[in-house]
Amino acid sequence: MPHTMSRMGDVLAGFHAAWEFESDSVLIRYERGIRTPKLHQALGERRIPLAAISAVTLTPGKRGTVVLRLEPRPGADPLMEAAAGQLKESGDPYRLVLPADRETLAEYYADELRAHLTESGPADRFLVAAPEAPLQFKAYDAKASFDGRTVRFRWFWTGASSTKWKAGDQSFQVGDLSGVEWRSPEVFEGHLRLLRRGEDAPAQADQDPAAVVFGLGYGPVHESLPFAAAVLTAVRESGPAQVAAAPRRDPADIAERIRHLGELHQAGLVTDEEFSSKKAELLAEL
Numbered sequence: 001m002p003h004t005m006s007r008m009g010d011v012l013a014g015f016h017a018a019w020e021f022e023s024d025s026v027l028i029r030y031e032r033g034i035r036t037p038k039l040h041q042a043l044g045e046r047r048i049p050l051a052a053i054s055a056v057t058l059t060p061g062k063r064g065t066v067v068l069r070l071e072p073r074p075g076a077d078p079l080m081e082a083a084a085g086q087l088k089e090s091g092d093p094y095r096l097v098l099p100a101d102r103e104t105l106a107e108y109y110a111d112e113l114r115a116h117l118t119e120s121g122p123a124d125r126f127l128v129a130a131p132e133a134p135l136q137f138k139a140y141d142a143k144a145s146f147d148g149r150t151v152r153f154r155w156f157w158t159g160a161s162s163t164k165w166k167a168g169d170q171s172f173q174v175g176d177l178s179g180v181e182w183r184s185p186e187v188f189e190g191h192l193r194l195l196r197r198g199e200d201a202p203a204q205a206d207q208d209p210a211a212v213v214f215g216l217g218y219g220p221v222h223e224s225l226p227f228a229a230a231v232l233t234a235v236r237e238s239g240p241a242q243v244a245a246a247p248r249r250d251p252a253d254i255a256e257r258i259r260h261l262g263e264l265h266q267a268g269l270v271t272d273e274e275f276s277s278k279k280a281e282l283l284a285e286l
Helices: 038-043 078-083 100-115 162-167 221-238 251-266 272-284
Strands: 010-013 017-021 025-030 045-049 053-060 065-072 095-099 135-138 142-146 150-155 170-173 177-183 191-196 211-213
Touching: 010 100, 017 100, 025 038, 038 221, 053 100, 065 100, 078 177, 078 221, 095 100, 135 221, 142 221, 177 221, 191 221, 251 272
Parallel strands: none
Antiparallel strands: 010 017, 017 025, 025 045, 053 065, 065 095, 135 142, 142 150, 150 170, 177 191, 191 211
């Protein structure tokens, strides 16, 4: 009897994850082994509706592997919207890495999936479920928590700037927010910023009481990104939302940040590559 996607329970197991094919979705279960990316372990499992997928690819991988990947539609997955292209390839939750000798089987499933895709273009709502609240994580300057309705920042006196300390601990209702800005802790100036309706955020996250900063092991991807996705989903459900780029800075502020970056570079705290990349990023904001 020929296989169709209407037959439920077919499983394709790869390194660190297994995909179960169902009539209207793909259920991805991530392993909890030591080699599995921490983000995937934190996610546990995710159900990806076929309506959230725009394409399926199968490409050669590294060291005798092939990679089966789902391409999510823009706007369909709050996790990917919050990540805004900042995830490393190894951390991509839509990749399934398989031994090369399973390429024929992988191509079979890829063809089956393609035959059942009917949607393309941006989605008008989130189709993939966000991580469930309550959630919390430790940033460098605060403990962030979210109960599904309210985001709270409790400042650490050892890390928070005087501006934040003077402002006091913060609480934000999702209905007062317009979006979320997540900058990966794996890059310079990583942070999580809450975008408030009708308000302009300070240029520097360490001076913004609506932002927490990462660094020195604080705010890791597997904790801060699911948090951002959950908040973004709640904001979207409460009204129009957006994931915005960092606000434009004035030239004087740009110059000061480049000077500080140069000092870190000279002190050996920032690599040549990081210095060049961040300097170009700052100049692009002029």
